[in-house]
Amino acid sequence: MQLSTAKIVSPATKIAHDMGLTVTDRPPGTAPDWTIPQDWAGYSAREHTVWDLLFARQTDMLKGRASEAFRRGVEHLRLSDRGIPNFEELSERLSKRTGWRVVAVPGLVPDDVFFEHLAHRRFVAGRFIRKPEQLDYLQEPDVFHDLFGHVPLLSDPVFADYMQAYGLGGLKALRLNALEKLARLYWYTVEFGLIAEPGGLRLYGAGILSSFGESQFALDDSSPHRVKFDLMRVMRTRYRIDDYQQTYFVIDNFEELLHQTRDADFTPLYAQLGKLPDLAPDAVIGSDLILSRGTQNHAYRGKFQ
Numbered sequence: 257m258q259l260s261t262a263k264i265v266s267p268a269t270k271i272a273h274d275m276g277l278t279v280t281d282r283p284p285g286t287a288p289d290w291t292i293p294q295d296w297a298g299y300s301a302r303e304h305t306v307w308d309l310l311f312a313r314q315t316d317m318l319k320g321r322a323s324e325a326f327r328r329g330v331e332h333l334r335l336s337d338r339g340i341p342n343f344e345e346l347s348e349r350l351s352k353r354t355g356w357r358v359v360a361v362p363g364l365v366p367d368d369v370f371f372e373h374l375a376h377r378r379f380v381a382g383r384f385i386r387k388p389e390q391l392d393y394l395q396e397p398d399v400f401h402d403l404f405g406h407v408p409l410l411s412d413p414v415f416a417d418y419m420q421a422y423g424l425g426g427l428k429a430l431r432l433n434a435l436e437k438l439a440r441l442y443w444y445t446v447e448f449g450l451i452a453e454p455g456g457l458r459l460y461g462a463g464i465l466s467s468f469g470e471s472q473f474a475l476d477d478s479s480p481h482r483v484k485f486d487l488m489r490v491m492r493t494r495y496r497i498d499d500y501q502q503t504y505f506v507i508d509n510f511e512e513l514l515h516q517t518r519d520a521d522f523t524p525l526y527a528q529l530g531k532l533p534d535l536a537p538d539a540v541i542g543s544d545l546i547l548s549r550g551t552q553n554h555a556y557r558g559k560f561q
């Protein structure tokens with residue numbers, strides 16, 4: 257079976273740009289904030305079946321691997337109901353818990369639009385779903401990645417605050433021309449983060465949770481490094497765009513993530529980062545708290561950013 261290593265995981269242009277994609281003008285029919293109706297009634301039976309297939313396979317794979325917050329979120333939001341979720345109904349359940357809503361967008365959106373939505377507790381999601389022959393590979397984030405991967409965590413009050421803080425931080429990073437550094441924080445937490453739970457390491461990053469191949473690799477493979485999360489270290493570290501990660505960063509809890517992001521003044525941090533060299537995705541540095549040092553034996557493909 258082909259394992260998914262595609263890395264189109266965010267509709268924001270910084271990360272998409274790394275993958276050679278560019279955002280176009282706002283498509284006709286979209287609102288000024290780039291949202292569109294989900295048109296839930298327009299999904300075919302075949303498309304709902306693809307969701308059910310992906311959901312069943314990934315839920316099985318994630319047993320004993322997904323974070324407690326993810327498992328609670330899937331239950332609270334009733335994501336196990338059959339078929340592609342209706343964004344309106346999902347948003348009703350989600351907003352009762354944390355005030356977040358899910359809105360549909362046609363594809364890539366400009367960075368400022370993406371961050372504005374996050375800052376107002378709106379998560380932008382693709383409405384299309386991959387085709388049956390694309391279960392393990394797709395070019396852009398689809399509704400399975402966006403809903404299954406991201407939305408359960410948004411029902412956790414602390415993670416929900418972190419995502420909003422990230423959106424506000426993104427708007428600031430745009431003003432300070434520091435998006436390259438901040439995008440790495442999103443990458444290594446929201447998309448590819450691991451969390452240390454009493455039973456061992458668990459997954460909370462959406463890019464891993466929605467990937468059949470990476471949900472095994474990130475926890476079980478001997479190749480990647482697993483290093484304790486450190487904000488500055490993460491913002492210096494380049495990432496793999498078209499293969500599994502060479503390093504995963506591990507948090508102890510979401511409070512730590514929220515505290516380091518919302519309560520920090522990033523202006524001096526960006527100034528400091530400007531004087532420090534970037535780090536390769538497989539780098540290990542003296543200040544690292546290494547939880548497991550990887551062999552880096554995986555045959556990594558392509559380039560990194």
Ligand SMILES: [Fe+2]
Nearest residue numbers: 265266397462
């Ligand atoms: Fe994503």
